[in-house]
Amino acid sequence: MGRTxxxxxxxxxxxxxxxxxxxxxxxxxxxxxxxxxxxxxxxxQQEWEDTDREIAGTLTLVYDHHKSDLAQRLTEIQHDVHDIIITSLHVHLDHYNCLEVLVLKGPGQQVRNLAQRLISTKGVKHGKLSLTTTGQDLT
Structure with missing residues (x-):
């Protein structure tokens, strides 16, 4: 940290x-x-605009796991880019609805592309990407 x-x-x-x-x-x-x-x-925010810069974030999805093959399709998409998914949390909200939270870290464009692929998957009721910094350049 620099001087004040x-x-x-x-x-x-x-x-x-x-x-x-x-x-x-x-x-x-x-x-x-x-x-x-x-x-x-x-x-x-300036970091997020740089498509190659490494960013971090969370992606929250809500979906009905009884929808035909939806859970499997979401899992397949995640396996395609497993290197930017640090961890995930899966919660059963009720008999039908699940909440899934993915912690992501990688090049900005890849993180945004993954989020858009998952959010736009037929059967996902709601999705929200929340981006942040890796903190490396902040003091």
């Missing part, structure tokens, strides 16, 4: 008031910590 540098920011008073409300709502102790998180989030 202090700098000033000029803002419109109304914008600062809204920022202070946001800081309170999100329980930030100081504006500095909130600004650091905003900068980190922007840097992480």
């Amino acid at each position: 540098i202090r700098f000033g920011v000029s803002l419109d008073s109304e914008l600062l008031d809204k920022f202070d409300v946001l800081c309170d709502e999100r329980c930030y102790q100081t504006r500095s910590e909130a600004i650091r998180d905003l900068i980190r989030n922007t840097l992480v």
